[in-house]
Amino acid sequence: xxxxxxxxxxxxxxxxxxxxxxxxxxxxxxxxxxxxxxxxxxxxxxxxxxxxxxxxxxxxxxxxxxxxxxxxxxxxxxxxxxxxxxxxxxxxxxxxxxxxxxxx
Amino acid sequence: xxxxxxxxxxxxxxxxxxxxxxxxxxxxxxxxxxxxxxxxxxxxxxxxxxxxxxxxxxxxxxxxxxxxxxxxxxxxxxxxxxxxxxxxxxxxxxxxxxxxxxxxxxxxxxxxxxxxxxxxxxxxxxxxxxxxx
Numbered sequence: 001x002x003x004x005x006x007x008x009x010x011x012x013x014x015x016x017x018x019x020x021x022x023x024x025x026x027x028x029x030x031x032x033x034x035x036x037x038x039x040x041x042x043x044x045x046x047x048x049x050x051x052x053x054x055x056x057x058x059x060x061x062x063x064x065x066x067x068x069x070x071x072x073x074x075x076x077x078x079x080x081x082x083x084x085x086x087x088x089x090x091x092x093x094x095x096x097x098x099x100x101x102x103x104x
Numbered sequence: 105x106x107x108x109x110x111x112x113x114x115x116x117x118x119x120x121x122x123x124x125x126x127x128x129x130x131x132x133x134x135x136x137x138x139x140x141x142x143x144x145x146x147x148x149x150x151x152x153x154x155x156x157x158x159x160x161x162x163x164x165x166x167x168x169x170x171x172x173x174x175x176x177x178x179x180x181x182x183x184x185x186x187x188x189x190x191x192x193x194x195x196x197x198x199x200x201x202x203x204x205x206x207x208x209x210x211x212x213x214x215x216x217x218x219x220x221x222x223x224x225x226x227x228x229x230x231x232x233x234x235x236x237x
Binding site: 046047048049050051053054055084085086087088089090092093 | 117118119120122123136152178179181182183184185186187188190192196
């Protein structure tokens with residue numbers, strides 16, 4: 001029979017049933033994303049999928065590096081930030097997704 | 105290798121469709137190895153493998169190389185910078201429409217399986233895009 005016109009749209013559920021639903025609650029909100037290789041992103045979540053590929057807007061990326069002082073053997077933590085207006089993030093780099101950390 | 109049918113089925117259920125809609129756009133791809141490639145998107149497949157042309161490739165040390173053609177495997181993609189003028193919703197919707205138009209046209213006999221995939225993709229689209237302002 002006819003195809004596209006008969007497809008029913010499922011009503012969007014508001015209940016949280018699985019972990020991805022928690023991310024759905026953050027759509028259009030600012031979020032914090034911890035990524036592999038000591039990177040963090042803060043941005044507005046525009047879209048995501050089941051792989052955790054994401055589109056983030058107004059993004060601030062923070063890359064943290066550690067340098068060891070050759071004489072004192074002190075650990076020197078440095079972070080580099082940059083801003084990107086709209087970013088597609090491949091999901092396999094994502095470690096965790098959370099609401100932005102609030103500084104009390 | 106992947107048949108076109110399988111490729112469309114994989115792509116339509118994920119956000120790779122957005123990247124596929126960037127064909128012809130000049131973008132920057134950040135690679136996993138800390139290098140970047142800026143060039144025109146020739147093609148993106150279901151696995152996020154990217155072909156770029158007229159590329160400026162910057163390695164992790166900052167050294168620049170000009171490349172006519174660059175193929176990046178999906179696994180090596182960390183970020184894709186989306187150009188400011190791209191409308192994400194419209195791009196994804198028109199990509200999905202392209203997939204479905206091809207499917208509808210080709211589905212005289214083996215229609216059943218394609219119909220189920222169509223159902224699923226519409227539901228996923230609804231769930232992932234519904235909160236756009």
